[in-house]
Amino acid sequence: MPNASPFERLPCRPQATVTVFVEDTPIEVSQHDSAAAAVLAAGLLPSRTTPASEAPRAPYCLMGVCFECLIEIDGAPNQQGCMIPVREGMRIRRQCGARDMHGEDHHGVA
Structure with missing residues (x-):
């Protein structure tokens, strides 16, 4: 996935x-990034759509207040990506529309 994002990192020491x-594409990110920062670095915009109108959304405040960064992490929907640190092998996916909260596995898959 090419980095077509306007998101740019500040210069810092190598980490x-x-x-x-x-979205199944491997990317390298700083071990100190959040899942939401990884989404921005990958250019994955929008990162979700709203349940009612399917309006596009993306990480916004990056401090846990706005909930615009909801994404699926390792199969679990509705994760607040800005509050979750990345870890080796983490799988991040867009969250589009409404999720089935009553499915058999409780991860949006019936």
């Missing part, structure tokens, strides 16, 4: 990286 999978 250790981890590989996460954003």
